[in-house]
Amino acid sequence: MPVEALTELVAYQQLVVGVAKEVYRSSHADRQRLPRGFADRLQLRLQAIEQGSAVPVLERIRESGALLPRADEFTRSRDLIEEAVAAIAAGDALPEDFPRQAVVLFNRFGQTLRPDEAIELRKPGAQSGPKYTRDVQRRLVLEEERTFQAEVSDIGWVLELDSTRMTCMMRLRSALRAQPVPAPVDDFTFDQVKAAMEPNGEGPPVHVTGIGVYSTAGHVLRLSSIQEVSPIEDPEGLEALDSRIAELAELKPGWLDGAGVPLTLEALGKARTTLTELLLLDVPRARIYPTPEGGVQAEWAAGGYEISVTFEPDGSSDALAVNRESGESRALEKGEAAGIAQFFQLAL
Amino acid sequence: MTDEDLQAAAQGALLTDPGEALFRQIHPSWVDDGVPTSQAFTPTPKDEGELSIARGSRTTAEAAYKHYTTIQKLASAGTWAVTVGEASDAGLESFDDDQPDVLAHGFVDFRGLSRKEAKRRGVLLAAHARARGRLFPVESG
Numbered sequence: 001m002p003v004e005a006l007t008e009l010v011a012y013q014q015l016v017v018g019v020a021k022e023v024y025r026s027s028h029a030d031r032q033r034l035p036r037g038f039a040d041r042l043q044l045r046l047q048a049i050e051q052g053s054a055v056p057v058l059e060r061i062r063e064s065g066a067l068l069p070r071a072d073e074f075t076r077s078r079d080l081i082e083e084a085v086a087a088i089a090a091g092d093a094l095p096e097d098f099p100r101q102a103v104v105l106f107n108r109f110g111q112t113l114r115p116d117e118a119i120e121l122r123k124p125g126a127q128s129g130p131k132y133t134r135d136v137q138r139r140l141v142l143e144e145e146r147t148f149q150a151e152v153s154d155i156g157w158v159l160e161l162d163s164t165r166m167t168c169m170m171r172l173r174s175a176l177r178a179q180p181v182p183a184p185v186d187d188f189t190f191d192q193v194k195a196a197m198e199p200n201g202e203g204p205p206v207h208v209t210g211i212g213v214y215s216t217a218g219h220v221l222r223l224s225s226i227q228e229v230s231p232i233e234d235p236e237g238l239e240a241l242d243s244r245i246a247e248l249a250e251l252k253p254g255w256l257d258g259a260g261v262p263l264t265l266e267a268l269g270k271a272r273t274t275l276t277e278l279l280l281l282d283v284p285r286a287r288i289y290p291t292p293e294g295g296v297q298a299e300w301a302a303g304g305y306e307i308s309v310t311f312e313p314d315g316s317s318d319a320l321a322v323n324r325e326s327g328e329s330r331a332l333e334k335g336e337a338a339g340i341a342q343f344f345q346l347a348l
Numbered sequence: 349m350t351d352e353d354l355q356a357a358a359q360g361a362l363l364t365d366p367g368e369a370l371f372r373q374i375h376p377s378w379v380d381d382g383v384p385t386s387q388a389f390t391p392t393p394k395d396e397g398e399l400s401i402a403r404g405s406r407t408t409a410e411a412a413y414k415h416y417t418t419i420q421k422l423a424s425a426g427t428w429a430v431t432v433g434e435a436s437d438a439g440l441e442s443f444d445d446d447q448p449d450v451l452a453h454g455f456v457d458f459r460g461l462s463r464k465e466a467k468r469r470g471v472l473l474a475a476h477a478r479a480r481g482r483l484f485p486v487e488s489g
Binding site for chain 1: 385467471474
């Protein structure tokens with residue numbers, strides 16, 4: 001189990017506690033405050049990591065001298081969370097009895113999830129449970145909020161740094177109309193941000209990771225935290241990628257000897273994002289081509305393999321690796337960066 | 349004559365010389381930094397499974413390029429090639445297919461293959477063509 005997954009366990013506990021507080025308040029309308037030590041009544045510990053895929057088993061610890069209650073606000077909270085995730089995953093509305101004030105807490109749970117990853121919430125003894133994905137997280141939060149939070153891994157340029165307020169302004173490559181976004185800095189990131197700003201107020205492109213606040217349309221509005229700012233190994237690769245994508249965006253109807261439709265914004269956007277992520281994962285620069293249907297195809301020759309990723313006009317993608325000697329192939333249904341990077345580990 | 353004989357007569361003779369070059373003209377948008385895409389070696393839907401080529405035994409890379417760009421008036425970044433033997437190694441047969449307005453026409457047969465399988469075999473052909481490099485215009489340096 002990756003270490004980052006441990007942060008999700010912490011976020012899950014905070015979510016259960018937060019929902020439980022609202023459950024308590026709704027059933028004790030006459031009380032203004034929660035009982036003393038309410039949150040401490042929920043103590044979870046990692047009992048085991050089961051075999052197979054990473055399945056952490058969380059066990060609730062009994063308070064000393066006490067029996068575990070069969071049902072209390074915390075077990076109700078657990079069930080409400082599962083029901084909410086199941087409903088949203090199925091395309092339904094948030095259940096009526098889920099406390100609306102607690103929806104915002106889903107922002108913290110699932111921040112490390114990649115697009116192709118999911119957290120399955122299983123009750124004790126259950127063989128399956130509802131799956132919590134990035135998409136479910138986003139839709140859940142947007143049921144009640146106008147923004148949602150998720151991990152950011154992007155290219156950026158530092159435009160300003162305010163050492164008094166400990167904030168900076170960054171232009172993110174994926175941001176809407178390249179509008180600068182504000183971000184906080186701390187003692188750890190201050191020097192990294194300062195180095196990236198030099199020498200002329202707009203320094204070299206850097207890889208920025210942190211937590212972003214996104215609009216309903218999925219655009220980063222601001223960063224709520226910066227985890228790291230680091231130099232990019234191959235800034236020319238990035239420039240070449242942007243230049244080629246811009247060139248392909250100009251293709252007119254009939255570009256392929258009378259056939260061929262213009263490339264869709266979905267395909268171009270997905271290709272740009274994924275190929276940028278791959279550059280950040282030290283995957284070599286791709287050759288990039290249009291497809292007659294309005295998609296984008298990226299190709300590499302790596303080791304004994306020919307690797308290609310097709311970004312379809314609707315923004316979906318798939319990948320194929322073909323061994324030049326044996327002719328054998330391996331396919332990926334989703335052409336996400338992490339999976340493609342594994343192809344390269346296989347090839348090189 | 350059987351149906352198979354009729355079909356064979358209509359599509360021309362099977363090419364059997366493994367060393368014969370099969371020339372492909374590649375659209376400029378399908379070349380990035382001098383490297384052609386594997387799509388150029390996979391039929392598009394309008395090709396109906398027949399990947400057009402010009403036969404190396406009947407023309408040259410230069411003549412094929414000039415005919416394509418000046419007579420057919422189509423865009424090409426140049427002539428690349430695979431051989432009959434390389435197509436055969438990828439499980440593909442090649443045929444002569446004489447046509448009045450197309451120089452030394454033939455095709456590599458992808459008919460009956462799924463899209464995924466056609467793509468896989470196209471990738472293998474493209475790898476050979478890339479290794480050989482552009483034949484005309486001759487690459488400088």
